[in-house]
Amino acid sequence: MEEVLNALARALSFGTPLLIACLGALLNERAGVVNLGVEGMMALGALASFAVAYGEAGDGNLWLAVLAAILAGGLSALLHGFVTITLQANQFVSGLALSMVGLGIAGLLGKRYEGLPLFDHPSEEPFILGAMGLALLLAFLFGATRLGLSLRSVGENPAAADLLGINVLALRYGAVVAGGALAGLAGAYLSLVYRPSWTDGMTAGLGWIAVALVIFVGWNPLRAIFGAVFFGLLYYLQFRLQGQSGIPSEVFASLPYLLVILVLALSGLRGQQGNAPEALGKPYRRGER
């Protein structure tokens, strides 16, 4: 019994960054923009928050640290927005590039923080509850507000929304930046709460799983809670096994990516692809003939 409760607690703890990042990606995808840069934005967020939290000697301001992560994620997403919304480049390519660049920059700038301790760090409960609250909030936003209706319409049929005076580009920018901010926040959770420390590659494929989870949960924020806890549990079990078996660590290093494939396979079985917003991945040009 205790074992089960413990596993569940760890699943929640693992699942929280997944949930936050997944909700972020879900938000911009509902507005029609795919951002595969989640992994990179998470890394940037994790580093930014750790750097601020560490300050000069491990005693920086934690609030400012969280804010730094949000800014780092949001600003890097803004770049993705500019490339894909304004310049109308391919969203998948831009997102992949953002992931690689983000991981690279975080690794480079993070060298001096490698292995340093934090004296003070936030507890995980507010993050866990906050993430759940966020899921509820998004569900309410999509289902019951005019802003949410506009956002969803922009993701389904931007031309129709545009005709009715909805500012398609502004909404897409907003959703992309907010999505990036959440990815950054998920990164802050990793480096401030979960570890708390900075190591290169600490996001360990979580961002990719978050992107795949969006499909798995059929773009539904409430289902994202269960999806994130479920995959948090798998992640936890993976770590448990890693400690106890003689299986080479390379196998475990590749597990997150196998999980991504698993997520997508399960989504395929459940026919979730059909829930994808109609205009997902398509740049919007006005008055095309």
Add this chain to the structure above:
Amino acid sequence: MGKPLLQLRDITKRFPGVVANDRVSLELYPGEVLALLGENGAGKSTLVSILYGLYRPDEGEILVEGSPVRIASPVDALRYGIGLVPQHPVLVDRHTVAENLALGLGSALFPSRRILPLIERIAGAYGLQVDPKAYVHQLSPGEKQRVEIVRALLRGAKALILDEPTSVLTPQEAQALFRVMRELRAAGKSIIFISHKLEEVLSIADRCVVLRRGRVVGNLPREEASKTRLAELMVGRQVSFERRRQTPDPGPVLLKVEGLTARSERGLLALRGVGFELRSGEVLGIAGIAGNGQSELVEVLAGLRLPQGGRVLLEGKPLPSDPARLFALGVAHIPEDRIRMGSVPSMSVAENLALRNFDQPPLARGVLLDPKAMSAQAEERVRAYAIATPSVHTPARLLSGGNLQKVILARELSTKARLILAVHPTYGLDIGAAEQVHEALLQQTRLGAAVVLVSEDLEELLSLSDRIGVMHRGELLGPYGAMEVSREQIGLLMTGGAA
């Protein structure tokens, strides 16, 4: 009649190579239905797009209730009380009707719920049946159109523009639309109604404005309008109607279909034992509401779909199910989705017109193409089908939809065929072009070809077919002799009633 609600003064709009609107002036009065007629490419859609703020005019001005206005966007247009019901609905398919109507309009919280009473009030006032909770993708074209009308009215439209609204409707649905239009007119709303179908125009319009090549060539009250007069104005020459077909001496049986069954894309039984005979020189019309098996029937005959059971014999031999071999046997197919299946948008009009015969003389000389011969062929076909294009070297993608269709039809109907499968061959075409297509089809029958003609236009079916069958839920009712059934009987059969 009072003061005009809308005035257009000398509106000119140029696109590269064409003057789409050439000093167009017209007035719209409160409580009138103004029919806007014109062939494809005459500039009707351009004109209403300017009114709705989708295009900016190069010259001219628009006045609303006497004062000049600048309409820079649809939102501006709606603010001035101008609403457009586009030819192809612009709705979010996966949202409910209420969500679509609340988009950009409703209150900040629970927008699609709070708008329900408003929807009900407007729908009730004008007899517009809409189910606010239904999802748009479940709706028929007619229902989607009603949603668009409700949307324009919700936003306070005083002038409603309907761009070819009846082209997607069954005769019954069209009648329902006309009832709504009469209600709107009675309530003092003004309507601009775009149509190709002269019977409709004459039954509903108070005034008719005819455009030809971007210019207003006629502006006549209902009393002075007649079918021939309007057609002449549109086409610029005399047009003959009432060409009910003289049934020819039936030739030998060319095509024999027995007990044909087939499944649709989604695996449902789409054909349930269809059988008929078709003789050489005959036209068999197939009526029916879209989705009752017509597409599947043609696909089987065109070798694009394998039947589950039954037989298809062409001159006594089983029909091969392979489009290339069918083409060699003289089976021509004018598909429903011609624009996507039948043209190369980036290539020129001349090249598109030559896709069927560029490898034969006179277009081919050895391994080389003769560009002069290709242009000459193109010029000839452009003239014969009255294709509105700046030149034969213009890329096909710049043509309006109707003109692109003409390009494809001109090409497909210029080769000799034994069996022609024509699906909605004149959909969206104007009178002049439709006449060309009909003539080309009849010419082929005189040379001994048989035609299977699937169409939603009953006038067309009645005037071209020797016999007419109605597809309903995968069964073929009839075929009946075209002289023995009436429009109304066919309409009833289409909806499952008895003839």
